[in-house]
Amino acid sequence: MTGWNEYLKENTSRYLEELVEFLRIPSISSLPEHAADVNRAAGWVAGRLKTAGIEEVQILPTEGHPVVFGQWLHAAGKPTIMIYGHFDTQPVDPLELWTHPPFEPVVKDDRIYARGASDDKGNMLIPILAAEAMLKTLGSLPVNVKFFFEGQEEIGSPQMPDFISSQQDLLACDMVLSADGGQWDENQPALNVGRRGLAALQIDVQSAGQDVHSGTYGGTFQNPIQALAQLLTSMRSPQGKILVEGFYDTVCDLSDSERAQIAEIPYDESQYREELDLDRLFGEAGYSTYERAWVRPTLEVNGIWGGFQGAGIKTVIPSIAHAKITCRLVPDQEPDQIVELIASHVAKHAPVGAKASVKKLAGSADPFLIPVDHPGNQAARVVLKRLYDKEPYIARTGGTIPVCGSFLKYLGAHLVNFAFGLEDENLHAPDEFFRISNFKRGLSAYGMILEELGR
Amino acid sequence: MTGWNEYLKENTSRYLEELVEFLRIPSISSLPEHAADVNRAAGWVAGRLKTAGIEEVQILPTEGHPVVFGQWLHAAGKPTIMIYGHFDTQPVDPLELWTHPPFEPVVKDDRIYARGASDDKGNMLIPILAAEAMLKTLGSLPVNVKFFFEGQEEIGSPQMPDFISSQQDLLACDMVLSADGGQWDENQPALNVGRRGLAALQIDVQSAGQDVHSGTYGGTFQNPIQALAQLLTSMRSPQGKILVEGFYDTVCDLSDSERAQIAEIPYDESQYREELDLDRLFGEAGYSTYERAWVRPTLEVNGIWGGFQGAGIKTVIPSIAHAKITCRLVPDQEPDQIVELIASHVAKHAPVGAKASVKKLAGSADPFLIPVDHPGNQAARVVLKRLYDKEPYIARTGGTIPVCGSFLKYLGAHLVNFAFGLEDENLHAPDEFFRISNFKRGLSAYGMILEELGR
Numbered sequence: 001m002t003g004w005n006e007y008l009k010e011n012t013s014r015y016l017e018e019l020v021e022f023l024r025i026p027s028i029s030s031l032p033e034h035a036a037d038v039n040r041a042a043g044w045v046a047g048r049l050k051t052a053g054i055e056e057v058q059i060l061p062t063e064g065h066p067v068v069f070g071q072w073l074h075a076a077g078k079p080t081i082m083i084y085g086h087f088d089t090q091p092v093d094p095l096e097l098w099t100h101p102p103f104e105p106v107v108k109d110d111r112i113y114a115r116g117a118s119d120d121k122g123n124m125l126i127p128i129l130a131a132e133a134m135l136k137t138l139g140s141l142p143v144n145v146k147f148f149f150e151g152q153e154e155i156g157s158p159q160m161p162d163f164i165s166s167q168q169d170l171l172a173c174d175m176v177l178s179a180d181g182g183q184w185d186e187n188q189p190a191l192n193v194g195r196r197g198l199a200a201l202q203i204d205v206q207s208a209g210q211d212v213h214s215g216t217y218g219g220t221f222q223n224p225i226q227a228l229a230q231l232l233t234s235m236r237s238p239q240g241k242i243l244v245e246g247f248y249d250t251v252c253d254l255s256d257s258e259r260a261q262i263a264e265i266p267y268d269e270s271q272y273r274e275e276l277d278l279d280r281l282f283g284e285a286g287y288s289t290y291e292r293a294w295v296r297p298t299l300e301v302n303g304i305w306g307g308f309q310g311a312g313i314k315t316v317i318p319s320i321a322h323a324k325i326t327c328r329l330v331p332d333q334e335p336d337q338i339v340e341l342i343a344s345h346v347a348k349h350a351p352v353g354a355k356a357s358v359k360k361l362a363g364s365a366d367p368f369l370i371p372v373d374h375p376g377n378q379a380a381r382v383v384l385k386r387l388y389d390k391e392p393y394i395a396r397t398g399g400t401i402p403v404c405g406s407f408l409k410y411l412g413a414h415l416v417n418f419a420f421g422l423e424d425e426n427l428h429a430p431d432e433f434f435r436i437s438n439f440k441r442g443l444s445a446y447g448m449i450l451e452e453l454g455r
Numbered sequence: 456m457t458g459w460n461e462y463l464k465e466n467t468s469r470y471l472e473e474l475v476e477f478l479r480i481p482s483i484s485s486l487p488e489h490a491a492d493v494n495r496a497a498g499w500v501a502g503r504l505k506t507a508g509i510e511e512v513q514i515l516p517t518e519g520h521p522v523v524f525g526q527w528l529h530a531a532g533k534p535t536i537m538i539y540g541h542f543d544t545q546p547v548d549p550l551e552l553w554t555h556p557p558f559e560p561v562v563k564d565d566r567i568y569a570r571g572a573s574d575d576k577g578n579m580l581i582p583i584l585a586a587e588a589m590l591k592t593l594g595s596l597p598v599n600v601k602f603f604f605e606g607q608e609e610i611g612s613p614q615m616p617d618f619i620s621s622q623q624d625l626l627a628c629d630m631v632l633s634a635d636g637g638q639w640d641e642n643q644p645a646l647n648v649g650r651r652g653l654a655a656l657q658i659d660v661q662s663a664g665q666d667v668h669s670g671t672y673g674g675t676f677q678n679p680i681q682a683l684a685q686l687l688t689s690m691r692s693p694q695g696k697i698l699v700e701g702f703y704d705t706v707c708d709l710s711d712s713e714r715a716q717i718a719e720i721p722y723d724e725s726q727y728r729e730e731l732d733l734d735r736l737f738g739e740a741g742y743s744t745y746e747r748a749w750v751r752p753t754l755e756v757n758g759i760w761g762g763f764q765g766a767g768i769k770t771v772i773p774s775i776a777h778a779k780i781t782c783r784l785v786p787d788q789e790p791d792q793i794v795e796l797i798a799s800h801v802a803k804h805a806p807v808g809a810k811a812s813v814k815k816l817a818g819s820a821d822p823f824l825i826p827v828d829h830p831g832n833q834a835a836r837v838v839l840k841r842l843y844d845k846e847p848y849i850a851r852t853g854g855t856i857p858v859c860g861s862f863l864k865y866l867g868a869h870l871v872n873f874a875f876g877l878e879d880e881n882l883h884a885p886d887e888f889f890r891i892s893n894f895k896r897g898l899s900a901y902g903m904i905l906e907e908l909g910r
Binding site: 032090091094221222228233306313318328352427429 | 486545552611662664667669672685691695727736738739751757760773808818853855878881
């Protein structure tokens with residue numbers, strides 16, 4: 001009988017076909033018209049877990065998109081590892097910038113292109129297949145394993161805190177391995193020890209009761225777009241410092257050793273600029289680019305709209321204008337408090353003659369830190385070193401996995417990054433892709449880390 | 456045989472049915488998909504002119520929407536009056552705010568509701584019908600009359616300067632009566648002696664080469680929405696003063712008598728606020744509301760967009776953001792110069808890390824002034840005084856009729872406001888309407904002014 005790693009190699013092309021099938025499901029969690037597709041993806045995942053030999057597979061409802069759960073608990077005396085991932089995807093707009101339709105996967109030059117390829121369908125499929133290979137070849141897993149896949153990560157996991165809190169027995173575990181995330185680059189592994197949190201809100205600025213002719217009335221009352229622009233400008237200095245009163249009050253200063261760990265990671269500004277197709281970068285004074293991306297909070301406008309957007313001109317002053325904002329948070333900022341601070345700022349700075357209001361949007365997440373020497377990180381370090389033949393960087397991620405905080409709070413379980421996406425793979429953007437070489441590497445890596453954790 | 460005024464009264468209900476028919480044509484000039492409807496409206500107008508007994512009716516092509524022309528030139532020794540109006544309309548968005556579909560006219564309580572009812576189909580139909588009544592009852596008109604109806608007023612008449620310049624013989628006249636515009640209110644007439652001009656442009660702010668994950672990269676490069684907000688904020692003080700360098704340099708100061716004429720017009724702030732459904736007004740310090748609306752220039756954002764506008768959140772930093780701006784101009788500001796000043800301002804104030812560009816949009820118009828004692832104004836004054844039993848106010852309008860400047864420049868003809876819309880009739884906004892009582896009054900008024908001009 002062949003070993004599990006040989007089994008994986010023999011089945012790689014079948015697994016890739018299955019990934020293509022999975023990627024065809026347009027499981028966009030933010031769009032109500034795709035709710036059935038999110039459910040379809042849940043069904044696909046549940047079926048795949050059962051085929052792999054995972055037991056007690058169930059689709060657990062929430063008030064929003066469901067959770068898929070399964071387990072294999074026959075490794076007596078061994079730790080229980082919960083594997084996390086998500087089967088929902090981001091929206092696809094602007095659709096016209098995609099080379100191929102986002103839900104018609106294309107395999108080309110070691111890459112598979114599709115919405116969700118890297119974030120997170122390609123990554124979350126890996127541990128299922130690794131477990132299958134072990135169960136088919138060894139008949140068992142080296143540790144107890146639970147699988148927890150959600151369908152609402154891309155909308156900030158609004159129901160997950162309540163869900164995890166109410167399912168503490170079912171979800172009890174020693175640690176979580178996250179199959180959502182990635183490594184440093186194709187040749188360099190990384191332990192990811194921190195993630196930023198998230199606070200989300202919308203600002204609405206209302207002026208006249210309805211759209212008004214800009215000739216007849218222009219100049220005599222507040223323009224809500226101008227007022228909104230003024231409000232946004234009041235929130236951030238031209239140098240990138242956030243000016244919302246109290247915004248930085250709860251931010252923990254970095255220790256010298258934390259700054260040193262980050263400074264050890266090679267940084268190539270021209271490459272970073274190239275990734276963004278930019279002539280120059282921009283950010284808060286006094287911090288490096290990695291610090292700005294990982295350990296400093298942000299206030300970013302994700303969308304703005306108001307008035308006429310068509311071709312040509314329409315000489316109207318709209319009655320209302322809107323902006324969507326998300327803040328990336330760092331320890332010890334709290335999402336609700338940040339939304340309140342911004343609401344106070346907006347109330348205080350609302351331009352004369354306009355009514356500005358702030359509403360919190362779903363998607364809050366606490367910032368997250370895991371000790372570098374956590375046993376999960378130690379196991380990951382061993383495996384990554386063996387696979388890449390390099391010490392992993394001690395890095396962080398600017399992005400958010402909203403459930404991190406809930407796993408820690410309700411299950412006492414830290415989340416260990418163990419995934420194989422790379423940051424250049426156009427997550428949340430047109431032409432998202434996943435590297436097939438990393439898909440293969442991830443399959444071996446997941447078998448190895450389960451073995452390592454079982455020692 | 457009855458007189459022309461009796462003829463009008465006898466035919467009012469038929470005329471209203473014809474207006475409904477005219478209003479059913481969705482002749483939105485700004486939307487390419489409605490170009491055929493603009494042509495259809497031109498055909499309808501040409502047909503109606505012929506039925507009225509107007510001669511040499513023709514639809515004259517331009518590089519954009521056409522002009523409908525017709526004439527009756529048998530009043531030897533009398534002046535030639537050209538009557539102006541437009542058969543195109545504004546777009547209808549936001550459609551959801553209309554009580555009835557905008558191109559399914561509804562007659563209710565002395566009002567006819569539809570896009571274009573007041574601006575300008577209801578108004579421009581009046582002189583055709585008045586001429587018909589005179590021709591059917593008297594067999595002649597008291598002056599020589601030309602009709603000039605355009606299909607591109609709502610997009611700023613981009614082809615009209617060239618067209619008027621190239622058709623100087625056909626269009627030669629002593630003055631223009633504009634059937635686009637209005638009176639002060641239901642009981643108060645006004646001579647409109649000034650209109651603001653227009654300069655239109657779009658600002659595009661580009662940052663990264665494509666939309667980017669706000670977690671991964673947020674904080675390290677310029678957000679184009681934030682940069683655009685900063686640019687817009689830099690253009691106007693919180694007190695409403697435009698800060699674009701040179702913007703006011705060519706603005707003529709008002710004479711004391713001009714300010715006095717404006718100050719004579721009763722102003723009811725609470726009523727003005729009510730029209731706009733606003734708690735308070737806002738505008739440039741040192742000027743009254745009417746001065747802000749009529750004789751002071753503006754810089755207004757008509758539309759803004761960038762990034763995600765859907766439900767919930769999308770944690771993206773968009774690559775590009777846009778704003779549409781129109782400026783209302785006063786003597787002696789020049790549209791091209793104003794666009795250049797704004798382009799210079801944008802170049803100078805473009806936030807670090809973003810590329811901002813300005814493109815001029817079609818729709819330029821010079822500001823316009825007509826002497827209060829122009830013979831057309833004198834005739835209008837006599838007729839209005841007789842119809843309303845009141846002296847007309849010497850007022851101005853903040854809005855633009857782009858062709859005014861071209862009529863003066865190429866034909867040496869001033870444009871006299873002689874129309875019957877009112878400013879509360881939701882021009883350019885949902886639920887536009889026209890008062891049927893004013894439609895009827897306008898029919899008599901046009902007969903009377905042609906007689907007055909023929910004396």
